[in-house]
Amino acid sequence: MTARALRLHLRARGVPRFGAGLILVTVFAGVAAQWLATRPFFDGPGARVPVVALAPLLAALLLAGTLAGADESLERVTPVRWRLVRAAHVGAATVLVALLLAATGLHDPAVYGSYALVRNTLGCTGLVAGAAVLIGARLAWLPAFAYVVTVYGASPARDGGWENLWAWPLQPSTAGWSWAPALAACAAGAVLYVRWGARG
Amino acid sequence: MTVAVEELTVRYGRRVVLNGLDLALDTGVHGLLGPNGAGKTTLMRVLATVAPPNGGGVRLLGSAITGEKELRAVRRQLGYLPQTFGFYPRFTVREFVEYFAWLKEMPAARIPVAVDRALERVGLLDRADDRMKTLSGGMQRRAGIAQAIVNDPRLLLLDEPTAGLDPEQRVAFRSLLRELGVDACVLVSTHLVEDVAVACERVSLVDGGRLVFSGTPAQLAAAGGDGDAGDSAIERGYTAVLRAARA
Numbered sequence: 001m002t003a004r005a006l007r008l009h010l011r012a013r014g015v016p017r018f019g020a021g022l023i024l025v026t027v028f029a030g031v032a033a034q035w036l037a038t039r040p041f042f043d044g045p046g047a048r049v050p051v052v053a054l055a056p057l058l059a060a061l062l063l064a065g066t067l068a069g070a071d072e073s074l075e076r077v078t079p080v081r082w083r084l085v086r087a088a089h090v091g092a093a094t095v096l097v098a099l100l101l102a103a104t105g106l107h108d109p110a111v112y113g114s115y116a117l118v119r120n121t122l123g124c125t126g127l128v129a130g131a132a133v134l135i136g137a138r139l140a141w142l143p144a145f146a147y148v149v150t151v152y153g154a155s156p157a158r159d160g161g162w163e164n165l166w167a168w169p170l171q172p173s174t175a176g177w178s179w180a181p182a183l184a185a186c187a188a189g190a191v192l193y194v195r196w197g198a199r200g
Numbered sequence: 201m202t203v204a205v206e207e208l209t210v211r212y213g214r215r216v217v218l219n220g221l222d223l224a225l226d227t228g229v230h231g232l233l234g235p236n237g238a239g240k241t242t243l244m245r246v247l248a249t250v251a252p253p254n255g256g257g258v259r260l261l262g263s264a265i266t267g268e269k270e271l272r273a274v275r276r277q278l279g280y281l282p283q284t285f286g287f288y289p290r291f292t293v294r295e296f297v298e299y300f301a302w303l304k305e306m307p308a309a310r311i312p313v314a315v316d317r318a319l320e321r322v323g324l325l326d327r328a329d330d331r332m333k334t335l336s337g338g339m340q341r342r343a344g345i346a347q348a349i350v351n352d353p354r355l356l357l358l359d360e361p362t363a364g365l366d367p368e369q370r371v372a373f374r375s376l377l378r379e380l381g382v383d384a385c386v387l388v389s390t391h392l393v394e395d396v397a398v399a400c401e402r403v404s405l406v407d408g409g410r411l412v413f414s415g416t417p418a419q420l421a422a423a424g425g426d427g428d429a430g431d432s433a434i435e436r437g438y439t440a441v442l443r444a445a446r447a
Contacts, residue, residue, distance in 0.1 A: 005302040012288050012299060071286035073250045074347075078303035079272040 021062040029055035030104035045111035059097045060124035061141040068137035072200035115173030123182030126189030132198040202385035209255035219409035229381035231396030232389040234406035240389045248280040279353030289333035300347035318346040337364040374399040412445035
């Protein structure tokens with residue numbers, strides 16, 4: 001594939017828009033996390049929970065728009081090895097989002113910092129990728145959005161028992177079991193997406 | 201045979217859409233007629249390798265599609281225009297056709313010439329640098345036809361290609377079809393029997409998921425009588441064949 005073809009493909013997937021949105025989310029996450037953590041009336045780094053929950057969600061919502069072309073059936077009758085393309089797409093996007101967001105929480109990575117941002121990025125991108133297969137890329141943002149907003153609204157205990165599993169987006173990264181559902185969502189979503197692609 | 205279909209069965213849930221359909225097509229322009237829900241679009245999707253069959257055999261361009269290698273080889277020589285298609289609104293017409301040339305794995309050196317030629321054949325060369333979203337519906341349809349023919353396919357599948365084209369464009373399109381049919385197998389699904397009468401060498405009529413007629417447009421026209429509904433001989437033939445098939 002030449003540079004020209006790659007550029008056309010990235011534009012066909014809306015990657016420039018995704019990139020611009022991701023930069024905004026990253027800057028917002030960095031500024032907001034710093035501001036929250038340094039307010040005297042909050043409890044230090046623990047105040048970054050909203051950023052840890054919402055920044056990966058916003059990035060994943062932006063990613064949803066890139067998971068399909070304008071006409072999936074038209075593209076799929078071409079001889080391209082689409083599974084490889086999809087694997088590269090979802091893999092590269094997840095790594096990029098995780099690295100950028102992790103950079104915003106590096107000064108205190110363990111307490112609602114980089115580690116939790118990486119975990120939530122994995123979970124949210126997995127949810128979005130899986131949803132794209134089941135309901136199409138256009139609405140793929142909806143299940144992840146509904147889930148994270150519902151969990152956030154429920155205000156579960158932090159570092160608790162079952163809450164580690166179902167409220168993983170709000171748990172500190174030290175809550176070991178909170179990684180399990182995020183990693184499972186990431187693996188399942190990626191496998192589904194690579195195997196079948198977004199629903200046309 | 202470019203297309204050889206035997207006992208093709210496709211089901212959506214419990215509904216049988218294609219029911220043991222047989223079809224054989226070679227080089228030339230072939231019309232595919234049938235009422236709404238007859239299974240025309242499903243047949244096109246199977247031949248375009250979008251939808252897998254539930255039963256029966258499909259050989260395209262001389263090979264049965266048994267694996268990834270055969271599938272990719274067929275797809276390189278395939279052109280497909282669905283009934284409706286999505287496009288990238290910010291792409292120019294040239295970029296849209298060029299993108300599909302890349303996806304069809306055409307050699308890079310051939311692409312610029314092939315894109316211009318495809319656009320010229322559908323009469324869009326003067327709009328090549330306009331954005332897709334600025335085109336009329338008929339022009340977008342012609343851009344869709346251009347992406348389908350950019351790789352000089354040996355098998356070209358066009359589902360309702362003349363929908364949205366004005367009479368002058370339809371006349372030009374029929375001429376293009378005849379030109380394409382010299383070297384390729386072209387299957388055109390349409391409701392417009394006059395397009396078939398003028399542009400197609402052979403016509404297949406599908407009803408209820410089965411092939412109920414295969415022959416020349418003249419043979420279809422001859423199947424009708426004065427008592428059959430229709431404003432032209434071929435329309436009367438069309439309604440007569442359907443009536444006989446449903447009897």
